[in-house]
Amino acid sequence: MQEIRTEAQEAQEDIFFGQVSLIAARYFLIIGGLILVLTTATTQAEFALSIVPIVFFIMMNFFLHARYVMGQPANRSFILAANTLDLLIITAIVLAQNGLESDFFAFYFPVLAAFGFVFPRRIEASYTVVACVLYGVACLVTGSLFEDTRDGTLINAKTLGLRLIAMAAVGGLANYYFRILRARRRAVVDVTMPGVAPIAMGPAS
């Protein structure tokens, strides 16, 4: 009759329910990517090259969405891999469009928000840091951070700093709210069982 969930099981359920956010965020990336590719490509070759990652996004998201609808959601490792791939693809596009000048960096935001709703703090923090580092490196490698004048470079550095702060804030806030809601859910269960002693849980995986 009774069933006791460990934190590991709860984390599993968080991934199950949170997949909706991840899938929705990726659909927005697809639509945004399509708009940008369709309106900014100037040659057939450029268009063909730019559309490849979008098509890849579409296929991956259809697969994840179909599994979710069938009640067989992808496991944690697959979700992590898919989201890491999201970051890499966005960074590749940013790199291709000269780093700081690229407007594709805005695509990091929904991905970071959705990820923050699904995974525990440590994983989410690592993911956000990786996203910020990837974007920072992309801006450095392309040289888009540096201008002929010192002031120009400083302005670019401020721009990069603000963008990184906003990215970190979105990831951090999403995960903060994820933990608040988790505590609310736990409280709902426990409050109606007065007198039950707390049970030691295993660490969340």
Next chain:
Amino acid sequence: MTTHRCPNCGRENPAEGRFCLHCGAALPVTPASTGAAPPPRRQAGPPAAPQRASAQATSGAQPGGRARAPVQEVTAMFRGDSSGEVSEDLSAGQIVIITARWVLILAGLVFALAPPFPNNLVQLEVNVVVIIVLAMANFFLHMQVLGKRPTLDTIVYASAAVDIAVVSVIILTQVALQGAKAGFDSTIYVFYFPALLALSVAFPRSMTILYTGATMAVYAMIALPGSGGDGAVILARLLMMGAVAFVGTRYLGVEGERRRAAAQAQQELLAQVRQRQA
């Protein structure tokens, strides 16, 4: 099969039970009942409501160690009072909005006070004054939350509108002083993202749609005149703003359903226990 004896009626119960099947009394927790948790099961559709007990939840602690009142938290849910639940969502989400605002304030100060400074002193002064006013208002709201004093829903809605307005005013100041192109070039719009995320996880869906729509409209009006044919770039930015708000409000909905399912299952469990008692 391992069993343990009820301290109240003296009859045997399964080791993993938390209540006596015969009299309904709470059973003492033994190592056997905590160590042998069943493996996670694959579930088609939403899984059964999680029933768990943890020290954090029993004490009603929030992440960050602050105590909350769980009884008050779930009252509206058991009453089936949707407006009460909306207020509780607002109350729970308010700290996220306040945190988002602190991020906005700190980043704004860094942006304003780090060289190179804007050519126009007025622009710097406007930026700093707006940030200080925002910080004072946020300090007041934060004190209300820390002191566990209820904040009116209207104030929470108004403060979120002020956040959006502040970001827009700073961009508009740049436009006024540097020309229409500054609206498109300004990077300040990135602060719409945390602001929208914070309100989307706290506000009911209709309000989130209203605020997000208004934000997108205001930003489009500011940035489009200086976009010089780059309308698609503006469209992509707006779409990402919508994406962040959508993801937030969707998550709020999913979590609400999970919480209601948990409460429902808990009620059914208690009813079963009472039935056996009878």
